[in-house]
Amino acid sequence: xxxxxxxxxxxxxxxxxxxxxxxxxxxxxxxxxxxxxxxxxxxxxxxxxxxxxxxxxxxxxxxxxxxxxxxxxxxxxxxxxxxxxxxxxxxxxxxxxxxxxxxxxxxxxxxxxxxxxxxxxxxxxxxxx
Numbered sequence: 001x002x003x004x005x006x007x008x009x010x011x012x013x014x015x016x017x018x019x020x021x022x023x024x025x026x027x028x029x030x031x032x033x034x035x036x037x038x039x040x041x042x043x044x045x046x047x048x049x050x051x052x053x054x055x056x057x058x059x060x061x062x063x064x065x066x067x068x069x070x071x072x073x074x075x076x077x078x079x080x081x082x083x084x085x086x087x088x089x090x091x092x093x094x095x096x097x098x099x100x101x102x103x104x105x106x107x108x109x110x111x112x113x114x115x116x117x118x119x120x121x122x123x124x125x126x127x128x129x
Contacts, residue, residue: 005047007031007069008059017060022091024067024127030089031120032102034109035076038118050074050120069122080113089121 009019009031022028041048045059054071077086079102082095092098103111 005050005054005056006045006059007047007050007056008042008045008061011061014061017066020058020060020066023058023069023122023124026124028089028091029122030086031122032077032086032090032098032117033120034106035116035118038120055125056122065128067127068125070125071120071122073119073121075119075121077117077119078113079111079115079117085121086119089119 009017009023011018019028037048039049045063050056050071052071052073056069056071057065058067058069060066075086077083079099082098084095087093087095087098090098090101092101099111102117109115
């Protein structure tokens, strides 16, 4: 049975919906999180623990429903070996850019080559009203 879940894509500030717009445009098809955080919910609009087959309503930082995606695959990767489909799906230009972005976004963590991330690979199902 397909489960309906919720997810919020973060931005630089409350008006930054660039990641949601990239999903709607079909450019962003992957998101990554730490193993610990991936399986934890975060508030009313972030269920966490997404699995292949889940239908996921995507919200912006203002709590507006923007689109629905379907989880295709969940994979564990290491920080030292970022696959091309992951960095491209995150709309980045290289594995090094993936590392640089995540170091900036997660300054409280000591990211090293063996550090594990969970990647959620998804497809756009529909755009909200």
